[in-house]
Amino acid sequence: MVTIKKIAELCGVSRGTVDRVLNGRGRVKPETAEAVMNMVKQLGYKPNPAGKALAARRHRPIVGVILNSEGNAFFDEIIRGIETAESRYQIYGMKLTMRRMKGYDVEAQLALIDELESIHVSGLIISPINDTRIAEAINALVDKGVFVVNVNNDVQNCRRQCYVGSDYTNGGETACALLQLLRGQTAKIGVVTGSRQAWGHELRLEGFQRRMEKVPGFSILATAVNKDDEIRSYEETKKMLEEHPDIDSLFIVAGGVYGACRAVVSLKKEKDLTIVAFDSTPTTVDMMKQGVLKTIIYQHPYQQGYRAMDLAFQYLVNDQKPERERYILKNEIKLLENL
Amino acid sequence: MVTIKKIAELCGVSRGTVDRVLNGRGRVKPETAEAVMNMVKQLGYKPNPAGKALAARRHRPIVGVILNSEGNAFFDEIIRGIETAESRYQIYGMKLTMRRMKGYDVEAQLALIDELESIHVSGLIISPINDTRIAEAINALVDKGVFVVNVNNDVQNCRRQCYVGSDYTNGGETACALLQLLRGQTAKIGVVTGSRQAWGHELRLEGFQRRMEKVPGFSILATAVNKDDEIRSYEETKKMLEEHPDIDSLFIVAGGVYGACRAVVSLKKEKDLTIVAFDSTPTTVDMMKQGVLKTIIYQHPYQQGYRAMDLAFQYLVNDQKPERERYILKNEIKLLENL
DNA sequence: TTGTAAGCGTTATCAT
């Protein structure tokens, strides 16, 4: 097993010097540094995380979490994943501080980012709103050396180290393929969409429409916008269904599943409509139990949270950079039976 | 942060004494032990895995793996999961030794267990054959203090510490529910089953049949046995389909998916038959691309392997017992789009 | 029965 000590001995220098070389702390003669690096490569030295973790206990890294999860049950599982990982890693000296907010209020999210910056977090896990100012704020943090993971949503032009979440385009494609499986070659589709400020929702719709090109008998008759609000979802869906009585399929792009389903039930259309929706929140599961929804698409929210924390741990405590920039969880299809 | 040192100081004893109490090494006066234990509970002491890992580097634990994976592509992903976890944990001093075998040869598996026992593995990850002698061999290892995880298959009357795998009964139920979703209320089903020596296969069929009770229009017309062999699967399926031309659905319980599908194609029945099968091995994915299979059920094989190693790591290196006895991965439904 | 001290690998501080 190759350790710093061994490298030091073989190079005829001290452990301190090797450490300085390995971590680029400077104050080392270039030739010495080169000799050390050669030895490191030759022996394939890998730092021991246990040693690192132990030594790192002096300056306990603190990870900030910002989620627009208030009033959105989908995030409950993400939070559970984050907290599970935290309880596993806190013994290594990692601390967690969580901030929750509601909806897509850019100012509010910027304020939270500021707040965490002032606490000097060394890592940030955030479900960012898709807005240039957010991207800029994140970039500023990254430039200051903070390790940033975007979770569940990503932002354009953002230099975060990692994105952890689902492939939204693929989610839309999968939704369309599923609808085809359930209905055959024809469907008159009503779309219920959420917010433009979630990039993912746009991508999902794009994916759905792209996949539709393979099925000439599929057509979108109308679109309702619910802004992820259940009441609004109920009303807009109802209106859409009344105005377009020949709609036989519903594609619910994001939140507001319960409201949309209630609208379907209130019109007594639950037997005639094929509905494709996302995420197994309790109210959605309720609708599955009632048979209104036969199937949903699931994005491993628990895994998303756990993975995000794990990446922060590996980086901040073990000093291991993420292997990839994007960690994509699969879109899964769920029936009541395999929830 | 509460450490052994702090406990020792507060109790007015030495660190060595606390260590002896915590790890039940004896040679401690009962009253001292009690005082220490009280303090430990009061402060909620948790050992620091980094410290443990570091100190444990003298006696590197070795984990043995036995898989009947030869010629069964399903195990490839399990192995990838095991190896990924190993590469992450080897720096903590954990070593891995893998033995592969083919099929359900009890004697062969017993011999491999013996072999690993003679190497003095401290952990064993095994996909056990469902046989009493195997159960007994595993029990003997457990009694000797080996940490045993059954992966993918479980055995009756076996005292392994953990089972990691899917819920087979639920897999059968899900398969039936899926078939109902695809075909509506009636189906004339042909069953293609694998081996009686895999407990899981039995359970899946049970689950399928139980779920069938909810659908009066479903009936099983015939059953073919393929012993997980592709050639046999081809022949038996073909024979079954010829003898029962009114079969409109195929439930493939385990291996031999490719052979069964080839039989379907050779009879030009791929347009008429609805097939439900398990696992996304390359040949199965091929059949999905050809449109013979529209959908399969997936059991997170990579996760199974990773989780099994993780449990061994937590136990052997960090001295943390598993929280549960069974780690069940969900049965997922896959289309070509979300593979 | 209990305490002491060294060691696991890395990092930080201080001295040179």
Place this chain on the structure above:
DNA sequence: ATGATAACGCTTACAA
């Protein structure tokens, strides 16, 4: 620019 040393939390051989 480099080295020596202590510290992180835990285990263990040895001393008392």
